[in-house]
Amino acid sequence: MGHGLGRIGTELEGQRGHLFPWVPVFLGVGIGVYFLWPSEPALLLLALAGGAGVLPLLVQHRLPPGLAPLPVALGLALCGFALAGGRAHLVAGPQIDFRYYGPIEGRIAGIDRSASDAVRLVLDRVVLDMPPDRVPQRVRVALHGDQHQLDPQPGQRVILTGHLAAPGGAVEPGGFDFRRNAWFLRLGAVGYTRTPVLLLAEPEGGQVVLRSRMALSHRVQARLPGETGAFAAALVTGDRSAMSQATLEALRRSNLAHLLAISGLHMGLLAGFVFGALRVALLLVPHVRHYWPVKKIAAAAGLAAAAGYLALSGGNVATERAFVMVAVMLGAVMLDRRALSLRAVALAALIVLALRPEALLGPGFQMSFAATVALVAVFGALRDLGHERAVPGWARGAMSLLVSSLTASLATGPIAMVHFNLLSQYGLLANLVSVPVMGLLIMPMAVMAALLMPLGLDWIAFAVMAPGLDWILAVAQEVAGWQGASRQVVAPGPLVLPLLAAGGLMLALWQGHGRWTGLAPLLLAALLWSQTARPDLLIADTGGLVGLLTPQGRALSKAKGSGFAAETWLENDGQAGGQAEAAALWPGPPGPVARAGLRGLQVVHLQGKRAAAAFGGCTGGEIVVASTDLDDLPGCEIYDPERLARTGAVALWLTQDGARLRHAREGRARLWQDRRAPRSAEDQ
Structure with a gap:
């Protein structure tokens, strides 16, 4: 055993200087364990896990150098377990456990659209016909029927008569649990109305950012009417309420739906454009070029632009994650560190998981960090091999685009298939002809529109932006209409995604020949996926x-x-x-x-x-x-x-030995579950 520990210690010693990227990995392991725990852990257990987890971090300098990472990894996992549990208790709020029909009053805190293309309102400061201590913090209501009496605006206080029910749980054992997702959004009920929504009071202050965001969305749509304006509003503000389901479906089938998520791509393009444009402008002034820290000033301006974009785009989880990543990169520039490194990506992931542990379960977190880690690892390997010098200067831009699109597609494709059961056959081609338009035309013109807006000249930038928007929409419609453009994929078992993550992280983060052991879990994941047996x-x-x-x-x-x-x-x-x-x-x-x-x-x-x-x-x-x-x-x-x-939902498999039965609510209830089954509401 001592010889085995010695070999482990030697192997870990070879990773010295490259272990920090594993910190968010093991923190994420602990978070995942919390969500897989069969019953809600007691607060005492969470406190003990947090205390035990911190201890190895405090005394790591006293541990044997070669083996110190092992107890530190265990400590990080325990901290992740406690962190996720603490967050779940922090967001706790009432959830309806029966079907409610009656008056619903509240302040509009969000506007979007349901899968049936109905406008939905998220209401806070809710008043229902029930005891106040049982009223949810937020409810979401889909608007059906004739709703022309009101143009919903953030901050308005409204009243309506509608149906509410608990957020629905998993529709099959092991499936996506909307009820858990709603818990962390502080959403205690969902439902619908078929009667007109009535205005009680206009906005009285507060929600400045949300109202500014929606005002900007309306201005964009006024400048660019139709589906083009709706697409532009979604890109600039994150407001998708004007986009049709047909367009959304075309973007999904062509693998261009990620362009709608204000994530690392948009945030990076925006900050990169501001950084590059200001840096070039300052370098044109001789005195500034020689005596000012031009690069750091440009990085600070890019960070400020990203922060403004974060505020105006709604500040959802995906945008916060993107901002953290961009802030870490630009902060590294201001501190004379390498901006694009695995350490910077790890720091961004660590901050996101510390603020919102539940983000680990979402496809947005998984796909964005998978793509970023893969891109940094691949371009770092190409740089170390000197392949950049082997490509002529005139071809490097096209080659970088091809390599980055291929790398990001390979890294995110399996995760997208796990979550969305959809394989886009021509997604790489659609991205190759769309992403450059986003970076070279649309995002720069979005910045110009913001600068020209106080002068009333933003129509100029929007007019230049419009052909690029139309191009991407046309590509989405064309590719989605091709024969076999998308193919349904069977949902894998619960082990497949963790195995994919483990294999990918081993290939990207481990140093030396040992990284190739990451191929084993990838092959095992593929084998298990191919053998998936769906319930009878x-x-x-x-x-x-x-x-x-x-x-x-x-x-x-x-x-x-x-x-x-x-x-x-x-x-x-x-x-x-x-x-x-x-x-x-x-x-x-x-x-x-x-x-x-x-x-x-x-x-x-x-x-x-x-x-x-x-x-x-x-x-x-x-x-x-x-x-x-x-x-x-x-x-x-x-x-x-x-x-x-x-x-809860029931699944049954027929086997040679009989029948195997699973319930969605096996074990004791978690915080977000009620012992009575949640009833599906019409807007889910």
């Missing part, structure tokens, strides 16, 4: 939908209703087509009493109270799913709303 039976957490896996694909028990669950199941199956096509595959007679048999499994889905009342009972062994509560039926395995309140 899926039951929605409301009892409103059943899905059977037939040889022809997922068959659904009804063609309409429970659309969110249906869409998610089909996406996770990698199955093209919609709910109506999947309902046509149902192997039994459709209707309010939908019966089906599959490989010895007999399923009955009762839809509505009449179907439940007319059901005569089981002959033995059937699984009965109902959208309304049932009395005990001898010989039946019943899943009605009362039982599903305890189990």
Whole structure:
């Protein structure tokens, strides 16, 4: 054992000077463990984990140099565990645990659009017809029907009559948990209204940034009407409320949807343009060129521009993450350090995880840092090999664009497939002809528009920007329309993404030949993904939908209703087509009493109270799913709303040894879960 520890110590000693990039990795491991914990850890356990985690960090200088990283790594993981738990308690707030219908009053704190293209309002300072201590901090309401009476503006106090329910949980075991996501957004209820929203009071101060952001969005759309202006507003302010679902779908299928996220690309282009333009301008003045720290002044100006962009773009998690990364890079320039290094990227990741540990679970965090780490590692390796000198000067720009696009696509592609179940076949080509337009035309003109806006001359910059915006939209529509432009991908098992991360990080961060051991987890992840077995039976957490896996694909028990669950199941199956096509595959007679048999499994889905009342009972062994509560039926395995309140969504696999069953709410409830099942609201 001593010899083994000696070899480990020797290997770690060879990483001296290159271990800091692993700090956010192990902090993230602890955060991940917290979210995978089967029950909510006690506050005492979180405190003990935090204390035990800090101890190795304080005494690391007294540990043997070769083995010191091991207890430090464990300490970072324990700190991550405590950090995530503390954050979950910090954002705690009431969540509705029943279906509410009645008056809803609040102040508009956010405006966006739902998947059904309805305008949605996020309200804070909420007043509901219930005890004040049970009222959520924020609610989100989708607006249906005729809503022309009000032009929603941030800060307005409004009232409406609508439906609210708890944010929905995972639609299948192991799937995306919207309820957990809503917890960290302090969103305690979601719902919809079909009645007009009425204005109670105009904005009375506060929300200056949000109101400025929406005012800027409206100005952009006034200068550039139609879908072009909506796209420009999304790029400049992050306000996507004017974009159509058709455009969003085209951008997704062409792998250009990342252009909508105000992330590292936009923030980097903006700060880079300000940095470069100011530096060139200052260098043109002889006295300034010789006596002023031109590079540092330009970096400070780029940082100020990035901070302003952060404020006006809404300051969401993705934008905050991008700002931190840019701030670290420009700060390194001002301190005469290498701006683009793995240490700088690690510091940015560390700050983001310390502020918002839950960001670790989101595709935005994973994809942006995967792309950045890969780009830094690849260009660093090319620099060390001297390949830059082997490329003629006139071709270096094109070669850098090709290498960066290919590297970013390879790094983010598998993560995108895990989260979105979509593979864009021509995404690299679409990015090659779109990203340069974003960097060379659109973002510089956005800066010019901001400078010209006080003079009322911003229309000039927007007019120059418009062809670039139209070009990207045209590329998205064209590529999305090609045969086989996108392909559905089966959702992998829970081990695939951690294995992909471990392999990629080993290849990028480890020094020496040992980095190639990172290929092993990547190959194992690919093998596990290829062997993914989807559930033979899926039951929605409301009892409103059943899905059977037939040889022809997922068959659904009804063609309409429970659309969110249906869409998610089909996406996770990698199955093209919609709910109506999947309902046509149902192997039994459709209707309010939908019966089906599959490989010895007999399923009955009762839809509505009449179907439940007319059901005569089981002959033995059937699984009965109902959208309304049932009395005990001898010989039946019943899943009605009362039982599903305890189990959540249900998945069943048929194996040679019998059946394997999983519930979405296995174990005791977490902070963001209620023991009663959340009911899906229409806007999810």
